[in-house]
Amino acid sequence: MTIFLRRAVTITLLALALDSVTPGARADEPASYVGGEVCSGCHAREAESWKGSHHALAMQKASAATVLGDFSDTRVEHFGAVTTFLRSGDKFMVRTDGPDGALHDYEIAYTFGVYPLQQYLIAMPGGRLQALGIAWDSRPKEGGGQRWFPLYPSTRTRTYRRATGCTGPSMTRPGTTCAPTAIRPI
Numbered sequence: 001m002t003i004f005l006r007r008a009v010t011i012t013l014l015a016l017a018l019d020s021v022t023p024g025a026r027a028d029e030p031a032s033y034v035g036g037e038v039c040s041g042c043h044a045r046e047a048e049s050w051k052g053s054h055h056a057l058a059m060q061k062a063s064a065a066t067v068l069g070d071f072s073d074t075r076v077e078h079f080g081a082v083t084t085f086l087r088s089g090d091k092f093m094v095r096t097d098g099p100d101g102a103l104h105d106y107e108i109a110y111t112f113g114v115y116p117l118q119q120y121l122i123a124m125p126g127g128r129l130q131a132l133g134i135a136w137d138s139r140p141k142e143g144g145g146q147r148w149f150p151l152y153p154s155t156r157t158r159t160y161r162r163a164t165g166c167t168g169p170s171m172t173r174p175g176t177t178c179a180p181t182a183i184r185p186i
């Protein structure tokens with residue numbers, strides 16, 4: 001079988017397969033999130049090696065179990081602007097400049113990655129998730145880790161300001177600026 005024919009067969013099978021496991025899902029309906037369990041039914045071996053891997057931990061709801069960074073009122077100064085990582089009850093928060101240039105408290109919605117760094121996503125209007133410009137170095141202290149660091153050390157831009165420029169070319173830089181549309185709030 002040629003690779004194209006094989007791919008066509010694969011796609012057809014996949015479409016049939018998904019149709020049977022998500023009743024009512026049709027090709028002309030917008031795609032929606034189904035969750036990994038749907039896949040593991042047919043791809044048990046892949047699911048097994050995925051479990052416990054860094055990929056499985058790539059994006060998790062922020063909680064005491066998933067957040068690695070220091071949120072004990074930790075201040076990070078970058079180009080004279082201060083970002084503070086803090087707690088509010090069970091929530092993990094960041095105090096940083098908003099689109100209006102003033103300081104606001106934003107709740108951390110998701111963690112992004114685990115090692116050697118962990119980034120944090122805050123929820124934006126319209127289902128968008130914004131990655132902060134300051135990330136946590138999750139390596140051991142002896143290896144220079146266990147500290148916050150700016151993803152763009154030589155740029156003034158830190159966090160939200162870049163988010164407001166989501167239409168600009170910077171949004172294509174993976175992992176650091178906008179993470180729009182591809183990720184739906186779960």
Ligand code: HEC
Nearest residue numbers: 006010013014017018021034035036038039040041042043
């Ligand atoms: C009902 C069974 C079934 C379910 C459920 C299922 N798949 Fe598959 N999947 C298949 C079959 C059959 C193939 C074709 C295998 C081949 O071409 O050798 C396939 C192929 C694939 C391929 C292509 C592999 C390649 O070599 O090109 C990917 C990627 C994939 N599946 C991912 C997923 C994901 C992600 C999910 C869950 C959202 C999922 N599958 C759910 C049966 C299933």
